[in-house]
């Protein structure tokens with residue numbers, strides 16, 4: 001099979017336009033002589049209606065906006081490729097997974113869920129992780145999240161969930177935040193959301209970078225091989241840079257200092273050639289094992305522990321090119337879990353089934369026409385031939401008189417493809433059932449996997465979950481909602497509930513008040529028990545569910561940013577040694593000084609300043625280094641420097657200092673708390689030594705030094 005890596009690029013080139021060295025024209029191609037003045041009756045007279053140039057320009061401008069996505073409005077994307085490393089033809093006939101080395105072009109979009117298009121990247125939220133594969137057999141979309149489970153079990157509840165989390169309808173507040181009454185009111189009445197709540201209250205919901213997140217297909221899908229056999233599958237993306245987060249205090253500060261933090265991070269990494277990379281893994285579950293587990297494979301609030309079914313890596317995705325135009329590509333891209341190719345099929349997960357309707361429908365309202373597949377970024381590289389015609393903004397000029405099938409006038413074309421020739425045929429699942437509105441009993445264990453997740457976390461991560469819940473529920477004004485939530489939390493973990501309650505100045509209700517509505521009809525409510533079932537779990541804790549012990553984390557500082565704090569008189573060799581040590585490991589040192597321009601070094605050289613303390617903040621960097629030299633006294637009296645260091649310390653980052661600069665850190669307000677065990681504080685009396693830079697970068701590769709935090713969960 002031909003490698004397609006560049007085929008989508010060639011395809012997009014047809015639509016690219018570049019005005020360099022060209023005359024300005026109207027949309028009709030008429031050259032414009034004056035783009036600065038409208039046509040008027042006299043120099044000071046009224047504008048004339050006949051000014052077609054003004055009218056065209058203003059009319060186009062008036063219509064520049066399209067509705068933003070109802071969810072996942074805020075996003076960033078990039079081009080790249082997917083390459084097979086371990087083909088699985090025995091499980092799927094999908095051509096793009098069939099041979100080692102096949103490269104398929106992709107476009108990937110990451111997003112937050114609740115906020116508007118212009119909202120901050122650092123909201124506490126799930127992140128979308130959507131990949132469009134332009135395969136030779138048509139477009140395949142894997143539209144997942146950075147969390148492997150979901151809030152609800154049935155598509156029927158999705159509009160309710162989204163209405164609850166979005167800004168409240170009467171006053172449109174708060175933006176991009178779940179910390180408000182309507183969200184927690186809904187959640188407190190939906191015990192099925194508790195597993196997902198554990199994930200979104202964990203640091204997974206405030207990633208350090210899109211490049212440092214896992215991705216999950218969430219639902220169980222089916223793979224189909226060439227003899228029609230099915231295997232259940234769960235999709236996983238494992239990031240090469242590991243899975244890392246920031247702290248909530250840091251996230252909130254980043255939101256103010258740089259709300260485009262993740263967008264910029266993705267863009268810059270690609271521009272610098274630090275191409276983000278993930279492995280694609282699959283959990284393969286034989287159809288015969290469908291009912292083997294203590295959870296239902298069709299229930300999207302459950303994951304399959306990797307201890308039960310290991311993840312098999314099948315390939316890697318590399319993002320290596322930024323879009324040319326945000327609107328044309330990232331905004332107009334239209335994902336759909338129903339875009340599948342032969343070899344991939346759906347399961348009966350009732351959430352997935354609802355999604356299969358929603359995504360085309362939403363593109364019709366967002367992109368305005370059933371021809372959205374013709375927009376360049378959505379266009380398949382596999383040829384498209386069918387009898388669909390017309391509609392707004394149709395681009396294709398279908399020739400001939402035949403637009404129906406069967407036909408004799410067109411010789412029966414376009415032909416139907418036999419399955420052996422690649423025609424898609426749905427998996428022939430036998431279904432013999434009553435038509436009912438009911439949820440399976442196998443969906444009613446709402447707490448076991450929430451417990452599994454919580455029990456898997458380190459004390460640091462548990463304490464972050466407690467603090468997140470204290471923050472979120474602390475913003476809830478209605479006392480009854482807080483009480484109900486404490487009741488639900490106590491069913492996940494008593495100590496968790498007690499710690500959250502302590503922060504709220506409340507106590508855990510003695511008998512949890514069970515919400516009356518958790519996914520049952522009035523008929524079921526009369527007969528069924530309201531107590532969710534607890535099912536004995538075969539896996540009690542899993543490192544794959546933590547971030548701090550996550551097996552995906554291999555130490556690296558690639559693409560990390562270090563603030564190098566300097567003043568006039570800085571030791572040039574210290575700065576240069578650190579910069580080159582960082583570059584060698586694909587990281588970057590940026591000079592932060594009291595003023596922009598250049599600083600004069602101890603050897604009368606000049607070093608360019610990247611940021612002043614006005615334009616930078618330590619929350620925008622992974623680590624801080626204060627270089628030896630003169631001018632340090634002035635820095636130690638500078639409140640901006642103190643805040644810089646304080647935040648870096650508080651956010652458990654690496655702080656390094658050499659020579660005279662060690663004294664500056666030793667006089668910082670947090671100095672009294674410094675312990676010998678804190679390996680995140682790297683000091684050296686020998687300015688610029690190789691041993692120092694080596695120790696500094698090795699410490700950075702550990703991301704953060706959590707032991708610095710007080711009140712860890714225990």
Ligand code: HDE
Pocket residue numbers: 069070071072075109110111127128129130143144145150154155156158216217218219300333334335351352354355358359360362363
């Ligand atoms: Fe979505 N979702 N969703 N969703 N979703 C959309 O489609 C919807 C769900 C996800 O980068 C919308 O084009 C329903 C689960 C991502 O463009 C909309 C249900 C998962 C993106 C929609 C779900 C997702 C969307 C809004 C429950 C993880 C961003 C704009 C039945 C597996 C795609 C759009 C992008 C976007 C509906 C649940 C992921 C309205 C009805 C579960 C990553 O169609």
